[in-house]
Amino acid sequence: MxxxxxxxxxxxxxxxxxxxxxxxxxxxxxxxxxxxxxxxxxxxxxxxxxxxxxxxxxxxxxxxxxxxxxxxxxxxxxxxxxxxxxxxxxxxxFISNGTLHDHIHNIDGASWYSWSNCLQIAMDLANALTYIHSIPIIHRDIKSSNILLDDSHTPKISDFGASRLIPLNHTHLSTVVQGTLGYLDPEYFFSSQLTEKSDVYSFGVVLAELLTRTRPLLPVRQTDQNCNLAAYFIQSIQEDNLFDILDSQLIVEATQEQLIFIANLVQRCLSVKGDDRPTMMEVAIDLGELCKQPTNLSPIEREM
CATH class of the missing domain: 3.30.200.20 (Phosphorylase Kinase; domain 1)
Structure with a gap:
């Protein structure tokens, strides 16, 4: 300790x-x-x-x-x-550089935003949640405003006030539902059964937020019934509109295969049923594989 x-x-x-x-x-x-x-x-x-x-x-x-x-x-x-x-x-x-939420949604401060940085942040968060779940602790309020960044844009998960320690030989806890709209696991919301897969769902929302630079609760827009990013992201994949919602910077820097791979990972994290979601360890392994893949060539490299 x-x-x-x-x-x-x-x-x-x-x-x-x-x-x-x-x-x-x-x-x-x-x-x-x-x-x-x-x-x-x-x-x-x-x-x-x-x-x-x-x-x-x-x-x-x-x-x-x-x-x-x-x-x-x-x-x-x-x-x-x-x-x-x-x-x-x-x-x-003291973590010096504000929250991930501020950096995602602050256009003026977007010099850090790149495919490699997004991937590193996602990898760091997945490793941290894998560690937390091994204790075993369920955070219960994973969201971009609870993720702090230091001067090197290294993410640090904060605010464990709503978190719960899972007793030995238990897979879930029955609790009063707590969390933040837009990030809250729908299965937990309806059942009050808190599991580590609830954090997986919230992580999926953060990852979708990072890839699209869209807030988890959407303003009135062209989507008919989907007022949250999770449903909008899945709908876009199903309707083959993924590349219309991803940030343009990522489309330039990553390959189509990489973007489709990470989008499918997000979709699995956002499955309505917790049993259909991967564990955070499985997420970390998949992201690790993605980190090994070469990205698109830079404009200078294309001219050589």
Whole structure:
């Protein structure tokens, strides 16, 4: 289990300048995240609950317990906590480059966007989820805004407040349904049976989002009944319109075979029935095979 430091409230008050508004770097369903500076000049992220109810305390304790169990380069690292207040404060490594959601949907910041970078992000996330599931933890809220990027655009999965540890010899948990619309596994939504395949579905949505640069909940558009990206992506494959929805940058850089391969992988992840979805380990293996394939030649190489 990862060593977790216990901070005093005074230390975190100093680090965040008394939780000043200007130090806020993120707001989520379970709390506000502040940028902090420790006496050794280490920059950290401090998560503070918005509310003081029993549910919030449970979410924070849950995240503390689960993140203390994890150690992976693509999972945000929990450095410590503060237990002197009604709801624990959590202290994480500071990830400098915002969320994957921001980068996908911010056209001005798209210089990083390429086939090789998309493939590497997908591979890193698949490996991280394979690791998480081996513990075994189900994240339960995989989405692009819960994936942080560092300066090298290395992804790190964050926000384990809704996650659940699966007891030994169990394959699922019966829970109150939690998650985010657009990413939420429909089988879990209707059955309340949470399995690792629920994370697989959410990963499939993130991958579709990455490939199309389209938000998971669609605005009113030419699709008749499909208001979410998952259904729209599958419909486009079935109607042979895949290359109309993929980002143009990927069409230039990847081969048709690569794009069809990864689209079919997304489609399998988005299967309505969990049993029809691959495991995250199988996803990681398929992505690893894809990484070995040569991409299209660059314009300079074509002229040689």
């Amino acid at each position: 990862e060593q977790v430091k216990v901070f005093t409230i005074d230390e975190l008050m100093v680090a965040t300048k008394n939780f000043k508004e200007e130090r806020i770097i993120g707001r989520g369903g379970y709390g506000t995240v502040y940028k902090g500076l420790l006496p050794n000049d280490q920059i950290v992220a401090v998560k503070r609950s918005k509310f003081m109810d029993e549910g919030q305390i449970e979410q924070f304790i849950n995240e503390l317990i689960l993140l203390a169990r994890t150690k992976h380069p693509n999972v945000v690292r929990l450095l410590g906590c503060c237990l002197e207040v009604e709801v624990p404060l959590l202290v994480y490594e």
